[in-house]
Amino acid sequence: MALVACAWSCGDHAEKTQPPRWTVRDSAGVTLVSNHTDGSVRGCITIAPDPEVVIPAGPAGPPLFRVRAGGMLADGRIVILNAGNREILFFERDGRLQRAVGRSGSGPGEFTDPRWLGRGDNDTLYVWDGGLGRLSIFDGAGDLVRLHQVRATDDQGKPVAIGGRFTDGSFLAAPGPLLFFDGTPGTIRLPEPYGRYDMETGAVDPVTEGAGMESVSGGDAIYQLPFGKMDIAEPFGDLLVVGDNGTSVLRYYDLKGRLRRVVDWVSEPVPVSARDRREYVRHFNRIFPRSHRSERDARFAAERPRFSGMVRDQVGWLWVRRYSASWEASGHWLAFDETGVLRCSVQPPNGKMTPLHIATSYMLGWRRDANDEETVVLHALARDR
Numbered sequence: 001m002a003l004v005a006c007a008w009s010c011g012d013h014a015e016k017t018q019p020p021r022w023t024v025r026d027s028a029g030v031t032l033v034s035n036h037t038d039g040s041v042r043g044c045i046t047i048a049p050d051p052e053v054v055i056p057a058g059p060a061g062p063p064l065f066r067v068r069a070g071g072m073l074a075d076g077r078i079v080i081l082n083a084g085n086r087e088i089l090f091f092e093r094d095g096r097l098q099r100a101v102g103r104s105g106s107g108p109g110e111f112t113d114p115r116w117l118g119r120g121d122n123d124t125l126y127v128w129d130g131g132l133g134r135l136s137i138f139d140g141a142g143d144l145v146r147l148h149q150v151r152a153t154d155d156q157g158k159p160v161a162i163g164g165r166f167t168d169g170s171f172l173a174a175p176g177p178l179l180f181f182d183g184t185p186g187t188i189r190l191p192e193p194y195g196r197y198d199m200e201t202g203a204v205d206p207v208t209e210g211a212g213m214e215s216v217s218g219g220d221a222i223y224q225l226p227f228g229k230m231d232i233a234e235p236f237g238d239l240l241v242v243g244d245n246g247t248s249v250l251r252y253y254d255l256k257g258r259l260r261r262v263v264d265w266v267s268e269p270v271p272v273s274a275r276d277r278r279e280y281v282r283h284f285n286r287i288f289p290r291s292h293r294s295e296r297d298a299r300f301a302a303e304r305p306r307f308s309g310m311v312r313d314q315v316g317w318l319w320v321r322r323y324s325a326s327w328e329a330s331g332h333w334l335a336f337d338e339t340g341v342l343r344c345s346v347q348p349p350n351g352k353m354t355p356l357h358i359a360t361s362y363m364l365g366w367r368r369d370a371n372d373e374e375t376v377v378l379h380a381l382a383r384d385r
Helices: 012-017 274-287
Strands: 003-006 022-027 030-035 045-047 053-055 067-072 078-082 087-091 097-101 114-119 125-129 134-138 144-149 161-165 171-174 187-189 192-198 203-210 214-218 221-224 231-236 239-244 249-254 259-264 307-312 318-322 333-336 342-346 354-358 362-368 374-383
Touching: 045 342, 053 078, 067 114, 067 362, 067 374, 078 114, 078 374, 114 161, 125 161, 161 231, 171 231, 192 231, 192 239, 203 239, 203 249, 231 307, 239 307, 307 354, 318 354
Parallel strands: 030 259, 067 354
Antiparallel strands: 003 022, 022 030, 045 374, 053 374, 067 078, 078 087, 087 097, 114 125, 125 134, 134 144, 161 171, 171 192, 187 214, 192 203, 214 221, 231 239, 239 249, 249 259, 307 318, 318 333, 333 342, 354 362, 362 374
């Protein structure tokens, strides 16, 4: 078993006077990376406070509703999956709308529930429609090239959902909609499989299994436990990263299902407080109709999750979002390098911004403005490696 320890600054003096910030060791072919920090050190990535491009909603721009994905094409144009309006929007580099593609429907170039947009070679765009169970494939100009119906099921017989793309061109087959519940009362987590979907063969090869979403049985219904744990998965080149957000541990698998790396970091448990419960009920009842409103005595998780999202950037770093509820302002992200070492935490400007695409020198992100309208912004960033 090999063991390597390193501090943030790897000079001789630093190693003698500072404890190591991370430890890397090998155990039976699995690399174990233990980060002895919570990522509170900053400075490895700096994001410009003012955006270079702002794509607003309403009268000043196209209406944005449920933006779910976005990126930049090779010629600098910006592409956004505007899921609520069931369309793909193409913008010039300066934010001017160039073209809108798609509408509601089930025909070619139409969508019912677009959930994911990914970019392939030569600016090929893949859009996963969960409602139609198909991939729509567009070229970089926005013209429809091909429709592909996904008829595959996972090893439990449930339809898969496409949730990302690996470097070999295959897709992440994520758990589909929860179609059944085993009738067990109380809180439960049903294991959920993750696999690799090959578009040419239509087959799903299993990769690993997650613990599933922490859910509550409400008679013959099921709903996610407030502040409950769940799995979060992200393609990472030719690996799949899966984390149970009730812990601060990430597991990296190759596409044959072999565990290759385990990464952990310091994260103290935070109890769900009485204020958390009140704010959850207030927020839930504001966005859902009266017939689905949450009761104040609803069951809650005992602890808040540790993280709530992952994004792999263009240089191979993994950004992990520290957990914050949707009504909270904080939006810190932990930046792990390509080896799994936690370099620092990053707080995007303008409060709670969600990165859609992170390149070498810029970040495209989604946020809500002061009027609670959806906005897409492009910020320059600098890396100190």
